Amino acid sequence: MLRKLTVFAAGLMLVMAACGGRQVSNIDEEIVIPDYGDATGDQGNVGDKGGVDQGGVDHGGWDDLPTDVPPSVNAIGPIQQSDASVKCPADGSDTDPQFQNGVRGVSLDVVIVSPRWVVTKSKEDGTPTKYGYYVADANMVVAERWRGAMMVVPAELSDEEYQLGDILTIKADHADYYCNTQLSVKELVHIGTGIIPKPLVINPAELGTQDPETAEPLEGVLVQVRDVVVTEVPFLGSDGKDHGGFYIDDDMVVANDFRLAYMAKATDARTVGHRFKSITGVVNYTYGKYALMPRFDEDLVPEEDGEDKDIIDEDVTGTDDGPDGDNEPVNAIGPIQQSDISVKCPPPGETADPAFRNGERNLNLDVVVTSPRWVAQGTKADPKMWGYMVADAGMTTAEAWRGITMVVPIEVTTDELALGDVVRVNAEHVDYYCNSQIKVKSLTFVRSGNVPEPLIIDPDEIGSQNPETAEPLEGVLVKVENVTVITTPFLGSDGKDHGGFVVTGEMPVVNDFGLAYMSKNTDSRTVGDEFESITGVVKYTFGKYVLAPRFDADMVKKGGSEQDPGGEEDPGDNGDDEDSGDDEDPPIFQIQTSTASKDCTANEIQTITENLTIENLVVVTPKFSATQVNDGYYVVDAASVENPVWSGVMIMIPKSLATDFALGDVIKLTGAKHIEYYCFTEVQATGASKTGTSQLPQPIDIGATIVNAWATSSSELEQYEGNIIRLSNVQVTHADSSDNKGWFRVANNIEVLSDFFYPEDTRPYTPTVGDTFTSLTGALKYHWGKFRIAPTVAADFNKAP
Numbered sequence: 001m002l003r004k005l006t007v008f009a010a011g012l013m014l015v016m017a018a019c020g021g022r023q024v025s026n027i028d029e030e031i032v033i034p035d036y037g038d039a040t041g042d043q044g045n046v047g048d049k050g051g052v053d054q055g056g057v058d059h060g061g062w063d064d065l066p067t068d069v070p071p072s073v074n075a076i077g078p079i080q081q082s083d084a085s086v087k088c089p090a091d092g093s094d095t096d097p098q099f100q101n102g103v104r105g106v107s108l109d110v111v112i113v114s115p116r117w118v119v120t121k122s123k124e125d126g127t128p129t130k131y132g133y134y135v136a137d138a139n140m141v142v143a144e145r146w147r148g149a150m151m152v153v154p155a156e157l158s159d160e161e162y163q164l165g166d167i168l169t170i171k172a173d174h175a176d177y178y179c180n181t182q183l184s185v186k187e188l189v190h191i192g193t194g195i196i197p198k199p200l201v202i203n204p205a206e207l208g209t210q211d212p213e214t215a216e217p218l219e220g221v222l223v224q225v226r227d228v229v230v231t232e233v234p235f236l237g238s239d240g241k242d243h244g245g246f247y248i249d250d251d252m253v254v255a256n257d258f259r260l261a262y263m264a265k266a267t268d269a270r271t272v273g274h275r276f277k278s279i280t281g282v283v284n285y286t287y288g289k290y291a292l293m294p295r296f297d298e299d300l301v302p303e304e305d306g307e308d309k310d311i312i313d314e315d316v317t318g319t320d321d322g323p324d325g326d327n328e329p330v331n332a333i334g335p336i337q338q339s340d341i342s343v344k345c346p347p348p349g350e351t352a353d354p355a356f357r358n359g360e361r362n363l364n365l366d367v368v369v370t371s372p373r374w375v376a377q378g379t380k381a382d383p384k385m386w387g388y389m390v391a392d393a394g395m396t397t398a399e400a401w402r403g404i405t406m407v408v409p410i411e412v413t414t415d416e417l418a419l420g421d422v423v424r425v426n427a428e429h430v431d432y433y434c435n436s437q438i439k440v441k442s443l444t445f446v447r448s449g450n451v452p453e454p455l456i457i458d459p460d461e462i463g464s465q466n467p468e469t470a471e472p473l474e475g476v477l478v479k480v481e482n483v484t485v486i487t488t489p490f491l492g493s494d495g496k497d498h499g500g501f502v503v504t505g506e507m508p509v510v511n512d513f514g515l516a517y518m519s520k521n522t523d524s525r526t527v528g529d530e531f532e533s534i535t536g537v538v539k540y541t542f543g544k545y546v547l548a549p550r551f552d553a554d555m556v557k558k559g560g561s562e563q564d565p566g567g568e569e570d571p572g573d574n575g576d577d578e579d580s581g582d583d584e585d586p587p588i589f590q591i592q593t594s595t596a597s598k599d600c601t602a603n604e605i606q607t608i609t610e611n612l613t614i615e616n617l618v619v620v621t622p623k624f625s626a627t628q629v630n631d632g633y634y635v636v637d638a639a640s641v642e643n644p645v646w647s648g649v650m651i652m653i654p655k656s657l658a659t660d661f662a663l664g665d666v667i668k669l670t671g672a673k674h675i676e677y678y679c680f681t682e683v684q685a686t687g688a689s690k691t692g693t694s695q696l697p698q699p700i701d702i703g704a705t706i707v708n709a710w711a712t713s714s715s716e717l718e719q720y721e722g723n724i725i726r727l728s729n730v731q732v733t734h735a736d737s738s739d740n741k742g743w744f745r746v747a748n749n750i751e752v753l754s755d756f757f758y759p760e761d762t763r764p765y766t767p768t769v770g771d772t773f774t775s776l777t778g779a780l781k782y783h784w785g786k787f788r789i790a791p792t793v794a795a796d797f798n799k800a801p
């Protein structure tokens with residue numbers, strides 16, 4: 001019986017795994033092909049096709065088709081119709097086999113009909129090891145059933161990226177991988193450029209019914225459906241998760257394996273009822289179903305787009321705006337790095353690096369990933385934002401000004417990008433302590449491309465710390481040659497050793513990516529060590545321009561090869577007790593998540609740590625009188641303003657200092673100590689100074705579930721202690737406090753404090769039972785055994801009319 005099962009082993013697909021990506025498999029074994037003899041011999045039982053008509057090519061109404069095309073040899077058809085393909089799983093089995101091997105050493109001419117993607121990557125450095133394409137028999141005018149397939153090309157065989165319409169002569173082995181037919185290429189020659197077949201116009205029911213009699217002949221084929229409507233959102237993978245797919249007429253599945261904007265998480269526009277004049281794509285067997293995979297945004301033609309048009313022609317190159325003939329890659333990052341926000345940081349007249357300087361917003365650019373991912377905000381266990389180094393897409397060699405740090409909130413995507421991935425982002429420019437960043441608002445995967453070759457520089461260009469030579473290199477992938485270690489360690493601004501060292505030209509080399517040569521457990525740093533070359537990305541960190549190698553292979557020692565990876569240590573973890581540089585948790589986050597704070601039960605005042613210097617704190621409230629001798633402020637970690645959970649605290653400073661910090665001021669505390677004041681976390685300091693300015697965090701909205709169960713929600717509220725929170729649609733229930741320790745009560749006995757309004761005649765509101773606040777905002781304080789809210793200014797009381 002001709003069939004394909006509807007259950008896959010999750011996570012095992014070489015090309016289309018249950019997580020919905022095309023680059024997720026760790027399988028990198030060579031396909032083992034049994035010897036079937038001469039490739040011209042028996043191709044399998046091609047007569048067992050379940051009654052499918054192979055003849056009568058349907059031109060689907062395409063007009064003006066070319067007539068001067070060489071004959072097309074049907075080479076893929078016999079492979080797709082062989083027993084190894086159509087009888088998968090084999091008779092007598094109910095499970096899709098991991099490999100079902102077919103003919104080997106078959107020679108054929110094919111034309112590329114899809115963008116390239118990465119099939120497998122190296123576990124060591126993330127470089128691609130195999131690429132994938134969809135192909136058809138060369139010289140077809142219109143695509144035909146049975147005559148398309150997936151092609152896998154080892155990177156060691158060819159790293160060249162082939163474009164739509166490129167014709168290749170290949171020698172390949174056929175294997176069905178979990179019943180998905182593939183051509184594993186052993187030899188390849190690029191022989192020219194030809195026509196791309198027009199898509200075969202089909203009825204959505206041919207795929208939607210999941211009947212192998214109609215769907216199997218379309219596997220790997222470029223097809224088009226017309227005048228269709230979105231009927232259901234989302235289509236869930238076999239793992240039960242939404243990977244961007246949806247259903248159209250006749251239950252046909254449209255999958256997002258090429259990561260298109262209409263279906264991507266950050267730009268999701270899928271809506272039941274949307275009508276499309278046409279949807280074009282290649283057919284794949286994925287998630288246990290036959291599905292249509294549009295390749296480009298242009299493959300989805302909404303009804304309102306006006307006159308119909310040929311969707312596929314020889315000029316289509318997809319959404320990749322990388323190098324195309326004589327076109328130069330777009331210089332998108334350069335103007336950002338050369339803007340006043342970036343190069344004039346700190347601004348004229350200031351000496352301290354400001355926490356934030358906001359540049360252009362709504363930037364659209366295509367970038368290529370040039371480094372591994374790291375945690376830019378949060379912790380490894382609970383990341384909030386990812387970081388990558390990126391460059392303008394399409395460059396052959398890195399250039400000055402054209403690299404930058406990219407931070408990606410987890411709300412945009414949790415997918416891990418790999419080296420060479422090209423993504424299209426909408427972002428805003430922010431300089432964070434004078435380190436230029438683009439903060440991503442939306443992201444679309446375009447393709448897997450090439451990382452530019454590093455720009456070769458003199459180490460003095462960085463080591464001099466002269467902005468004239470170093471600033472153009474910030475964010476750029478560079479290489480220094482013939483350098484010697486002259487100082488070890490290189491200490492951070494906190495005076496600690498995070499694994500760095502200094503080489504010729506006084507250039508600092510830092511261990512932000514956790515390399516064996518510099519990590520605590522495998523530390524080999526030695527003055528006098530000579531390196532043929534060190535490659536890495538340039539960062540502005542610890543108040544200096546530094547070079548950050550990404551992999552052990554980036555450090556090539558004289559008299560030997562690349563550095564020994566040093567075992568199975570996780571990249572990005574330097575093995576130190578403290579994370580290096582950017583990965584270190586902000587100070588208030590560390591205090592608030594410490595056991596002494598989170599698990600406090602002591603009915604007393606406890607001093608936890610003393611003699612602290614705490615930097616990069618953003619003032620989020622006006623000054624108030626905390627005690628007879630101390631002023632109070634609430635602050636958050638500057639690194640956490642986008643998500644200040646666990647990062648807020650009340651601080652106390654001697655009134656004798658006469659401070660008058662404003663909202664948004666970034667301050668430094670000296671002589672500080674962490675106090676648990678009857679389990680309310682405080683920081684008391686003897687010194688405080690302004691070091692810059694920052695944007696303010698938004699108030700944290702507290703949901704109705706917690707509001708309605710306030711008295712029993714201490715464990716949920718603990719993470720917000722010291723932060724500015726906001727309650728919505730709460731009513732005044734009592735004009736007084738339940739224990740005379742507060743002001744009045746709202747909602748379910750939530751106590752409101754008047755800490756910021758003293759003396760009492762400065763209070764901006766007179767409590768009246770029955771008043772409703774559209775919103776009530778204030779600092780969250782743990783006071784006399786319960787969490788209470790302390791409004792800070794009159795505007796915090798937003799009373800309903």
